[in-house]
Amino acid sequence: MNAECALVPIGLMDLGRGLDQCLATWRVPKGHNAQAAMEGHLEALSDLPADLVALAFSRAIKTLKFFPVPAEIRSLVASEFSARRHTLSRLKAARGKAAHEQALERQRQARAPAKAAEVREIGERLRAMSDGMAARTKAMKGGAMRAAQ
Numbered sequence: 781m782n783a784e785c786a787l788v789p790i791g792l793m794d795l796g797r798g799l800d801q802c803l804a805t806w807r808v809p810k811g812h813n814a815q816a817a818m819e820g821h822l823e824a825l826s827d828l829p830a831d832l833v834a835l836a837f838s839r840a841i842k843t844l845k846f847f848p849v850p851a852e853i854r855s856l857v858a859s860e861f862s863a864r865r866h867t868l869s870r871l872k873a874a875r876g877k878a879a880h881e882q883a884l885e886r887q888r889q890a891r892a893p894a895k896a897a898e899v900r901e902i903g904e905r906l907r908a909m910s911d912g913m914a915a916r917t918k919a920m921k922g923g924a925m926r927a928a929q
Contacts, residue, residue, distance in 0.1 A: 786864050790830040795822055798837050806847035817847070824850030829864070832857040 799821050803814065825833060828851075839856040840848050854861075 784868065787829055787868055790833045791828050792822060792823070794830055795825060795833060799832055802837055802840065802929070805841050806844075808925065821850050821853070823873060828854070828857065830863060832861055835860070 790909070796818070800817055803818075825836075825870065833853075836853045836856040840853055843856075
């Protein structure tokens with residue numbers, strides 16, 4: 781499962797089915813409206829991924845005695861949800877850095893032929909200068925030898 785998919789929020793229908801299962805386990809406290817409780821839970825849990833909601837409900841059924849408020853359900857998977865969000869943010873940062881480095885490399889590759897031509901031109905100028913200096917040195921040596929004779 782990729783990181784983006786691991787954070788896709790649960791659909792309201794799936795969340796409603798999960799809450800129905802919880803209501804089968806716990807009775808809504810007297811004096812509370814089951815419909816209002818359901819709506820509050822739907823709103824408070826709708827950003828969690830489906831697998832984490834299922835895990836939270838499973839943990840709640842196993843560990844809680846009374847009908848849980850949304851904060852109790854969220855707390856049962858808070859560390860997993862936080863870890864996923866952190867992983868996704870690091871992945872996005874890494875992707876951004878990689879894209880930036882690829883763009884820089886493309887720019888370097890695009891400039892490479894021009895740089896190679898510039899280096900060749902500088903080499904040719906240096907060679908010409910060197911050849912000229914060699915010719916002058918030779919001429920000077922020849923003139924000095926003739927003067928000595």
